[in-house]
Amino acid sequence: MDNSKSRGFGETMLAVAWSFIGLRRRSDFERDVGALRPGYVIVGALIAASCFVGLLLAAVRMATS
Template sequence: MSAKRTFGETLTAVAWSFVGLRRKRDFDRDVGAFNPFLVLAAALIGVALFVGLLLAAVRLATG
């Protein structure tokens, strides 16, 4: 059993997953180490940031 991951490590893993650059080795190492609630929280933060950036880009582009 691997050690549990911190929220910062979870945020980093989710961020790399959003970009699509998560290594298989890291995924295999972390599969059982993440707290599902922290992964969900990190994913919601990532989605909120992504939507916010899209809205800001649209506002900037449309004036």
């Protein structure tokens, strides 16, 4: 993979965030397929999933208190 085309962690997090909520354009996805680093995508997905679960737990705690 050519490192000049690879995305940084911030750009990867942005791509993961858009993908997580389902608002990613196909053209952006196809452009990012070869440029995103798999390790960054995994870490970004774990961070996003943790935030989502935390928000759900907070909402449930507020609703039941």
